[in-house]
Amino acid sequence: MDLNFRYELLAPEIAVAVTAVLVMFADAFRNELNLKRNLLPQISLLGLAVALVFSLMLGNVSDDFARLVQIDEFTTFFRVLFIAVTLILIIGSHEYIDRHVNHIGEFYGLLLFSTVGAMLMAGARDLITAYLAIEVLSFSLYVAVSLSKNDPRSGEAALKYVLLGGVASAMLLYGLSFIYGVTGSTQYSEISAALSAGNVDFETALILGLVLVIAGLGFKASAVPFHMWTPDAYEGAPIPITAYLSATSKAATFALFLRWFAGPLLPAIDHWQWILALLSVITMVVGNLVALQQHNIKRLLAYSSIGQVGFMLMCITAISEQTGSALLLHLVGYLITNLAIFMAIIAFYNRTGKEEINQFKGLAQTNPYLALVITSGLFSLAGMPLLAGFVTKFILFQSVVSAGYLWLVIVALVASTVSLYYYLQVIKQMYLYQPEDDGNGSNHRWNLTVTGYLSTGILFIGVVWVGVYATPFYEFADKAIAPLFA
Amino acid sequence: MIPLENFLILSGFLFAVGLYGVLARRSAILILMSVELMLAGVAINFAAFAAYLDVDGFSGMIFALFVITVAAAEVGLALGIVLRLFRERRTSYVDAANTLKW
Numbered sequence: 001m002d003l004n005f006r007y008e009l010l011a012p013e014i015a016v017a018v019t020a021v022l023v024m025f026a027d028a029f030r031n032e033l034n035l036k037r038n039l040l041p042q043i044s045l046l047g048l049a050v051a052l053v054f055s056l057m058l059g060n061v062s063d064d065f066a067r068l069v070q071i072d073e074f075t076t077f078f079r080v081l082f083i084a085v086t087l088i089l090i091i092g093s094h095e096y097i098d099r100h101v102n103h104i105g106e107f108y109g110l111l112l113f114s115t116v117g118a119m120l121m122a123g124a125r126d127l128i129t130a131y132l133a134i135e136v137l138s139f140s141l142y143v144a145v146s147l148s149k150n151d152p153r154s155g156e157a158a159l160k161y162v163l164l165g166g167v168a169s170a171m172l173l174y175g176l177s178f179i180y181g182v183t184g185s186t187q188y189s190e191i192s193a194a195l196s197a198g199n200v201d202f203e204t205a206l207i208l209g210l211v212l213v214i215a216g217l218g219f220k221a222s223a224v225p226f227h228m229w230t231p232d233a234y235e236g237a238p239i240p241i242t243a244y245l246s247a248t249s250k251a252a253t254f255a256l257f258l259r260w261f262a263g264p265l266l267p268a269i270d271h272w273q274w275i276l277a278l279l280s281v282i283t284m285v286v287g288n289l290v291a292l293q294q295h296n297i298k299r300l301l302a303y304s305s306i307g308q309v310g311f312m313l314m315c316i317t318a319i320s321e322q323t324g325s326a327l328l329l330h331l332v333g334y335l336i337t338n339l340a341i342f343m344a345i346i347a348f349y350n351r352t353g354k355e356e357i358n359q360f361k362g363l364a365q366t367n368p369y370l371a372l373v374i375t376s377g378l379f380s381l382a383g384m385p386l387l388a389g390f391v392t393k394f395i396l397f398q399s400v401v402s403a404g405y406l407w408l409v410i411v412a413l414v415a416s417t418v419s420l421y422y423y424l425q426v427i428k429q430m431y432l433y434q435p436e437d438d439g440n441g442s443n444h445r446w447n448l449t450v451t452g453y454l455s456t457g458i459l460f461i462g463v464v465w466v467g468v469y470a471t472p473f474y475e476f477a478d479k480a481i482a483p484l485f486a
Numbered sequence: 487m488i489p490l491e492n493f494l495i496l497s498g499f500l501f502a503v504g505l506y507g508v509l510a511r512r513s514a515i516l517i518l519m520s521v522e523l524m525l526a527g528v529a530i531n532f533a534a535f536a537a538y539l540d541v542d543g544f545s546g547m548i549f550a551l552f553v554i555t556v557a558a559a560e561v562g563l564a565l566g567i568v569l570r571l572f573r574e575r576r577t578s579y580v581d582a583a584n585t586l587k588w
Contacts (some may be wrong), residue, residue: 128549135556139563146567155570156583162564163517163580167508169560170524173553174501177528181535186545232586 003066010065011054011319012079013116019047020112027105039103041094044108048087048115055079062483063102067187070125075329077480078122078255085247085335086115092343092455093240095350101238102147110147111244114140127176127186130256134172134220136472139166141245144275145237157236163231164219172216178209179265191264210265210272214279217260217469221253223279224286225314227306231294234302239349242298243342246305247335254331257316258324263482266319276317277408284310284415291422297345297355300422301338304381307419311396311412318403321485326392326399328477333380333392333418340459343376344370347452352442357426362435367446371430373456378423380463388466395474458471493534500527514568514578518561525557 007014023043026035055076062072069075090111101107117136124130142165146158180186182202183194195206215226222230234242265272287306294300312334315327347370348363349355364371378386383394393416397409435443448456466473500523507520529550536546567580575582 064576126545128545128552131549132552133555135560139559142563142567146570153585155567155574156586159514159564159571159580159583160586162560162567163508163521166518166521166560166564167505169502169523170504170521170528173528174523174531177497177531177535177549180532180546180549181539184535185541185543186549412561457493463499 001049004064005066006063007065009058009063009071010069011058012051012083012441013119015047015051015054016083016112016119017116019044019051020109020116023049023112024105024109026104027108030105037098038094040105040108041090041097044090045087046113048083048090052080052083052087055083059422064125068129068133069120069123072229072483074255074259074483075123077121077476078251079119081251081335082115082118082122082248083333085244085251085339086111087246088339088343088455088458089240089243090337091451092339093243093346094451095449096346098237099350100149100151102149102213107144107147107238109142109239110140114144114244115248117363118248118255121252121312124256124259125188127180127188127191128263130259131176134256135169137249138169138220141241141249144241144244145233147241148236148238151236153236154238155236157233161229161233168216168219168226171212171219175209175212175214175216178205179213181276182206182209183264188259188264192267195264195267206268207271210268211275213265214272214275217253217257218279219234220307221250221257221309221313223309224283224306227283227287229453230306231299231302231413234305235296235298239298239342239346239355242301243339243346245341246301246338249347250305250309251331254312254316254327258319258327258481258484261316262319264325269319273317277405279311280310280317280408281411282310283307283313288415288418288422291419294422295357295422297360297413297426300357300426301341304419305338307415308381310415311393314400314405314408314412315396317408318400318405320399320403321481323396323399323403325474325477325483326396328480329470329474330392330396332473333470334478336459336462336466337377337380340456340463341374341381341453343455344373344377347448347456350449350452353444358429360426361433361473362427362443363430365445366435367448368454370448372459374430375427376460376463378426380467382420382423386467388463388465388470391467391470395470490534490538497527497530497534500524500530512579512581514564514571514580516557517580518564518568522561525553529553529557540564 023040059076064070079271114137117133120133142162148154182205183191219226287303291303315323380389402410437443504520504523511517532546532550540546572578
């Protein structure tokens, strides 16, 4: 068997991983070499920018690395997405990281390593690669969640995350072992061939495997009833990691969902379709209902993101080229929106050190720009017109309806309306109340730092841009999904 | 030759014992050990399937090796996190981790 070892195909991953190692070494020898603390985010940004250029250069390649990693438009789409998320995240939160995180060198290193894992999850074409990529992403995040400085919630959140994550991985693996046993291969293409040839006569083992795989992936995507870790990990983690969990980690899991359920597992669609439909309904309903009673902004966004996962699972249920590209577009819109909100919350936390919803009182007076960013972000998540969430949700619902799942979309519409209530709670605090005066000038006007303006500004423009003129993003998503159904 | 079913029963038993342990134990260390049992079941499953069904290929064996390696890494990492919790609360029981609710 001839394997193709063209290492240049993995250039973006290699660039990011090398940067991660460099950052950790730079941190370890910081005193000896008289390096400034600011150098660490700068090295990370530089490495990510190089990786971004590499992934764009590989944009038209369609090849595989040693039958382990597939490089095509789908991989490129997620590479660009994940690198961009990490870039923006570092720009927007380096001040927070400097002040509120233990071991900043390791923190940047872990962020970069988890980006590598996420990119490989999107590119894997073999179950072993996929599994290792999942663990690279998860392990980095387990540790990163625990790195908050002087916050006892952080260790607790990490413990819950790592224990439940371990169980979920074990279930996923047990499921994969049955799929391997039934089909006799770990290669996506061969699994697909074995399943569609129809000579699989171990139906019980196949169904058991599928159920366990869905449970494991459902945990990673925080679908109800496997969501119990999500609010705790979101609340206890440093805010940049909360943003990262809700953005990259989620998108990477859906990349894997798409790769698996539109590829190797597609021939077994009759066995898994109803499970995912059920999961998506429970996730939408529970996520949005429990969000109603939250008083911590990170927890609120955790439940809101669970609700969003329900919408995304609809697309996997009704999998086709159309719903697939709608899902990719929705992921882009959701990532931009969510990051915009989180970057604004980080800026707010840097100034005030607060994260309860009723502490956002009067933000419209003390910092109208930030209030505008948060409001447009929340409205976008709720699906208001002219903002990203409306367009992407509209296309998503439309594609699911045309795939014949009208009842799912009706549930989604109701859940989506419910979500408006708790988003408005936050907006009410910012616009309808006077700022509280604690004697330290907390009711005075204040400004963001330059990088704060930069990160929130880019994302705010992104939210409006996708909302008003989504065509380029739509075309990008359309092109990215094509190789999966070729 | 020992039939494949015997291996599958063994691995299923290990997995079930591990899952029970995760649900029933209250000490973080014992929960970790139970996760290890689940992963041991997985590794046996992969090795057995590789030996019986995928005779020309090694991917199942390689997968089993990776499962064992990653499991070891996971324990090291989780123990570090347990240690952090222990420093703060002087206990490794998961019931003590109760500040985050709903």
